Amino acid sequence: MCGRYVAAQDPAALVAEFEVVAPPEQYLPPNYNVAPSTSVYVVVDKRQGDEPPARSLEVAKWGLVPSWAKDPGIGAKMTNARSETVASKPSFKKAFASQRCLVPADGYYEWYTSTEVTSSGRPAKLPFFIHAADGATLAMAGLYEWWRSPEGSWLLTCCVLTKQATQGLIQIHDRMPVMVPQARWNWWLDSALQIEIAPLLDPRLVPLEAYPVSTAVNNARNSGPELMAPIQAR
Structure with missing residues (x-):
């Protein structure tokens, strides 16, 4: 799953990197510990009449609320969508068909279940920060x-797609976000395309690295940025 991530870039930098047409209407301060139900930036394609689509940087609440939902509180349980079932599950299939977005991130956190035991008798969970090997912004x-x-x-609400973790990360957790490489941004955002998720599942597309925090x-x-600082592994 993906339950926490870092979104620390200035919106002006995101506008340039993702080639969106204008700055977002709402400014979000850097967040080094984004949690569910938080407001986050998403990149979407906007169409107006017969004009070609243009990328827009929007502010969305993390936790998808389907248009048919009676209670927006359902979004608290809809932060992730499994890539294996996203095309068929009623909660996600409409959005997967034509409402896909990019969720910019500096990296994300995941917790490894240790063999150590806490004072309460439960296994200790140790956090790791996972980021692009080349330091680039991730597009989830x-x-x-x-x-x-x-x-x-x-x-406006959003969720992040997940898949089985790749070799090297599966030792930390069995799930991870699906990443979209830059060469696939247009393809993923194009609402006119009926796509399959398979082209994004190749782990070589966006190499990742992890370290304990x-x-x-x-x-x-x-x-704060100190949350991303590496510590010595136990």
Whole structure:
């Protein structure tokens, strides 16, 4: 799964890197410990009439709320979509068909279940920071939905696709986000295309590296660049 990640880049840098047409309407400060239900940046394709699609940097709440949902609280349980079932599961299939997005990230956190035991008698969970081997911004494969409240206000939400972890990362956790390499950005965002997820499952597309970090990241209220700092492995 993907339950925490880092989104620390300035929106101006994201506008340039992802070649979006304009800055987002809302500014989000750097967040080194993005948790579910947080507002995050997503890159989407916008179409207006017969004009070609243009990329836009939008602010969405992390946790997908399908347009048919009666209660937006369902989004708290919809932060991830499994790539194996995303095309058929009712909660995700509409968005997968035509509402795909990119979720920019500096990297993400995952927890390794250690053989050590805590004072409560439970296995210790040790956090790792996982990032692009070349230090580039990651573009996680995402889906988005617009949900309309009974009062008529609109809420943009998103989720991140996951897949089985690749060799080298599966020792930390058995799931990981699906990454979209730059050469596939247009393909993934194009709502006119009926696509399959298989082309993104090759682990060679976006090589990743991981290192252990402080357990301070366990607390979602903590945020700062020190959370990404490597520590000596136990």
